[in-house]
Amino acid sequence: MRILYHELRKIWRPATLLVLLALGVMHYYLLMDFNIRLFPNGHPAAEQYQTAREWTEKYGFTMEPEEYADAKAEYEAMVAAVDARLASDPRFEQCGIASWKEYQAFQEQSVFQESGSAAYEAYMELRALLFGEEYGFAGYRLEERSNALVDYEFRQTWVTKALAAQTPAEQARKEELLTSPRINGIFPHICADNLSEYLCWAGIFAILSTVILLTPCGARENLSRMPAEQWPTRTGRGVCRYQFAAMLLSAAALFLLELLIFGGIYTTNGTGFFWNSPTQTFLLGDFFWFDLTYGQYVLCFLGMVFLLMLGTAGAVFALSYTSTSTISALLKVLPLTVALIFAAAAVTSHPFTDANELYRHTRIMGVEGILCGLIWLLGVSAGAAYMCSRRRKELF
């Protein structure tokens, strides 16, 4: 344990940690802040999110037919409230609009008018009112609620038409969805999209930080001729095991640290509310290949990032300990980092859905998890193989 502790101390140097902190702050500011600060990113995304949230609070994780009837009644009540307000507003009265229905008819007529014409300008003015702050973004609320209700009505048609099943597995999933209550799931797909973007950048930083933390370790040992000092000791070449374990442990600790920081920040956007909601929804989004709740989906994401970090640590161990200078180690590790960053971006972009690029090319359900598992296996095996070869190596 004492040796492990000292190996860990060699890795966790204050200067490197400061650099990681600075890079983390800049990485967050440049690439991840958007998904927190501006979530759910304006209108009508905010209304989509709000509708799903209200329905989940009221009906639970799925919407049954009788609940749909209630939601429709509620929508009609909302329309009636807006109608009453429109009827008493002289600005709308001027254009002969006294209800939401009349506004929609007016919109249909005016939207294709030439930009700059009086009719178009009048329409734009009214739209700005109804879809603006003064009316509490009523236009967006009504439109999104109406769209969501239509999505529910046509959910089976949507699955039949939109899911172009090309493989037997896709066909089976499609049939399963058509008969399963999962098709009634209430979940705003914007949550999954936002999580995917956020964790894509977090995954890239996770790999970068693992590389920055671990790359100099082996080269530094070789440069200071530590093997010659360590190998004749009682522990002898067994010290390699501690070095390897220290690298893997460091990657795991870094994962926990980043999980605490980036995960902690992510919880502030309130999407944790949907933790137990099914990701498959009738509210048009990606098709999920597995029946996962949002919470399980988040855990799958984190598991993949963890595997990537361990794989990176294993590979960096092998590359760093075979280097005789830190620049040599960097030159070896940089191409690996680029490849792993591409892999991280590929696996964290809408994983386990039909929108994942890796899936589109391979048509293997769960290919994202398989790739992460392979990277972990290859990385850790490379590290383990190098550890074994080091135990048989001549000192000079």
Added chain:
Amino acid sequence: MRLYRFELQKLLKLPMLWGFLVLSLALNGLFLMADIYDAPWTEYVASILPVTGQRTDDPAFPAGLKTLPDTPFRTVLAEQTAEPQNVLEGFDTARLGQQEAGLIGVTGKWAERVAKKYEALQPVADEMAASGVAYDLYAGEGTHDYQVHLTGIMYHAALSEALLLAVLLTLYAFGYEVQNGTDLLVFSTRSGRCINRAKLAAALTASLLCYVLLCVCTLIPFAVVYHLRDFLSMNVSSSFNYVRVSPALVKPFLTWKPFTLAGYLGATLALGAALTVVFVLFAAVCGLLLRNTYLAFLAWFVTAVGMLALTVFCGDIGFWDGYFLGMCLPVPVWLHQQHWFTDMGIAGFLPWQETLCTAGGLAGFAALTLLAARRFQRKDLT
């Protein structure tokens, strides 16, 4: 000279240098395939040029096109060139300037400076419109994608790899003695600390060699696959070439002087070489100030990312002095390489900004290197 030779040997004999170059070229090979589906189109356009000529306003163009066999590509090209367009004719650069400035909400003296830049662009646009260079066919409707693939992906990849190698080689040169424990021995010889000059010269030579190698080995396969030679005489400000600033704003690819593709590539390659020298000097400053090579690399990396973050931050808080001056730093210049020699949009406030900033970067980092070297000369190394 002998020291320089030995230092250069040290760098070139670094086995991973060659490994890195091979892997970089392999990656560029993948990027080469990025636009492979458009290769038949560019091949077709290149093949008709000897018959039609390159100007779509020339009556010989439609006449020549008619003599060619009737293929789907000919039909498409005939549609695209049926009404030859000169997008630069009557192009109002001041309006473009207002639109660009409006995107980030720049105000005050910087808004005036940006407006002045676009004022200076107006005569250039008028002159180019009068000369009719915008009638050049280039690659027809595929021009934008071709230009992005050539300069925004292929050359950008080669330049980025070369800059990274330049930094690593420089840090390797400056950290070699410390890493191998020969520093005290070397610095107590007759040449002593003057060896740093040889190290810097060797790093510059090796970095430029790598730059040339990467550019040549990246652009030659591109030229072969995408018929680059046939388009070299086309003007890059062809009406078919454009820059998409935002989903709602598209502007012509307007350079500060008329450039054929050959001229544009030549100028880009030359400026890339100058930027490589800037990065060598940048790394030399880190290498001279910090004896720990890895820390020097991290310092360089944090500073490089910081240049970007600081610029974005200044833009976010509306501190336009910081934003526009930050855009002159080497990392933003590298980042906007795809739009070099154009107005650079909101990334610039001066005509020829990238050239001036690179020249300024050379002078600034040369001065910083001298100061760092002076500090190193006076430092107690024991």
